[in-house]
Amino acid sequence: MVKKQMKLGAFINLPGQHVASWRYEGTESERILELDYLVELARIAERGKFDTIFFADVFGTPIAENAPSGIKLDPLIIISALAAVTNKIGLTATLTTTYNEPFHVARRFAAIDHLSGGRAAWNVVTSNNNFESLLFGKEKHLAHADRYERADEFLDVVKKLWFSIDGEALVVDKEKGQFLNIEKVSPVNHEGKWFKLQGTLDTPSTPQGHPVIVQAGSSEAGKELAAKSAEVIFTAWQTLEDAQKFYRDVKGRLAKYGRQEEDLKIMPGVFITVAKTEEEAILKRKQLNSFILPETGLAYLSAFLGIDVRGSNPNDPIPQENTEIEDKTNPQIRANIVRAIAERENLKTLRELYEHIAGARGHREIVGTPKQIADQLEEWFLNDGADGFNIMPPTFPEGLNDIVNLVIPELQQRGLFRTEYEGTTLRENLGLAVPINPSKKQSQNA
Structure with a gap:
């Protein structure tokens, strides 16, 4: 029997996850806008066999002279660039449903999924920062309940668009003069509370069926949205007991949407400071705090x-x-x-x-040796606290290299993490099924 293995994301938050990481000697803070630097980080994560690299995003962060907050590049542009220089690792970018339109989001992620050979993922958020509304000419941010109601319909529309031209529709028969099988086209005709649109996406369904849907939220509305639509959920918990409670709660909601437990991977964030000795790891953590x-x-x-x-x-x-x-x-x-x-x-x-x-932002934090860190990750993983983890290195590139060079080998030695990628798409590596075009289901049931 094959031992089950955890899934791991590399959370890239530049110049580092720790709020004062930019002042640390080993952090290349001046390079955060350079493509070569982003490529270097992606390749380090791919060397470590991470399932995906993950880029969060938020608008309207105050600009400060003594911190890098508010200075960043568009994560969708980043993963577009990284698709060309990586081979197996997934590419996850955050886009809000509150200040975008379904057609734009569907089109952009479909393009990246095609160009990457099936490695794109969309982290669905609803914008928690009230200041974001001011950037879009809105006097007031939508209420939490309204944001999630809009997000639910937004996802529904995006999925319809992704399947509006089936991947098998392209026949490109030069002899017969047929480029497209029109019978495999299902125009969208949607009219709801938040959106009204007609037509098709101009991109066929992607190598993954559609990009992987990631969602980050632990509220009641967030858990329900995840149970209905998400395939990976990033969350924040401090104790195994709380993580288990959340795990059981969300997994228990899947059946009413016709889904199985393996259809959703729960991956809490974990801030890791690792060194060869515990004393060295503690000292490194204290040093980072001294820069605040x-x-x-x-x-x-x-x-x-x-x-x-x-x-x-x-x-x-x-x-x-x-x-x-x-x-x-x-x-x-x-x-x-x-x-x-x-x-x-x-x-x-x-x-x-x-x-x-200062580093974990409410996520779990582990400071110690590779064995100590692996022990704690293993405990949560084997006791239904997580299907894997979104790993948060304190600094880049040093902190990410430390995790790849020290923690990953310990997990691999225990049989808890892969030594080679299982497939070429993010779905294959996460162990997620390829979604079936709803029009195919209808024809099968006819």
Whole structure:
């Protein structure tokens, strides 16, 4: 019997996952806008046999003179470029459903999936930053409930577009003069609350049927959307008990949508600082924290607490829960996780809290040797806390190289992670089935 193996994503957040990583000597902060640097990182991750590289995205991040926040490239353009210089690794980019249109998203991801030979994935988000609305001429951000309602319909429309021209429609028979089998074309005629459109995508279904759908959200609406439509879900949990509860909850929702447990991979984020000795790993983590400027730490913490603590004294106590939230439909999942960390770790001051979450941002954090890290990942994986992990290196390229050179071999030695890619598409490597065109299902049932 083949031992089950975990799935791993490499979360690329430049210049590094740690809020002060840009000041670390081993971080090449000045290269974050260079293609050669992005290629280097992608190839390191592919050498480590990661399932995918993952790029998050958010608009409207305040620009600061003492932090790189708000400076980044469009992740969709990045994965388009990386498709040409990688062979097996998946390419995941984040696009919001709140400030895009279904046709644009369907067309762009279909193109990348074709050009990469079936390695594209779309991380579906609804935009959690209120400032994003100002960039699009909106006076107010959509409420949490409305954003998820729009996202649900958005995904439905995108999938219809992806299947509007079946992959088998292209016959290209020069002798007969037939380029397309028109019987395999299913124009979209959609009219809903948020979208109304007619026509077809100008791209046939892709090598994966359609790109892999990734979703990042742990609210009630997020879990329901994941159960209905997602194939990978990125989430944040601190304890095995909480991870198991989430795992059972989301997997338990799949059946009502006609899905099996293996149709959705749950991959919590894990911030990893690794070294050959535990002392060295702890020292590296402390060194990164020593680079945090108080104003940077307070601005960083404000984003996760939902309370503006900028200008406070770092030694001030952590404020009580925010009761002045305008959007009453927003469950404030990440803020609750951060507060739970403070309570569990007995953190009293703002400084203690921002130093504690400076890299993980509410995700799980592991500091130690390859064996110590593998032990903890294995525990969650074998006890239904995760199907794999979205790995968050503290720095680039050093932190990513450390994980590939130290942690990956330990997991491989235990038989928990691949030594070679199983296939050429992201679906094959994740163990996900190719989705069937709904029009084919209808013809089979006719």
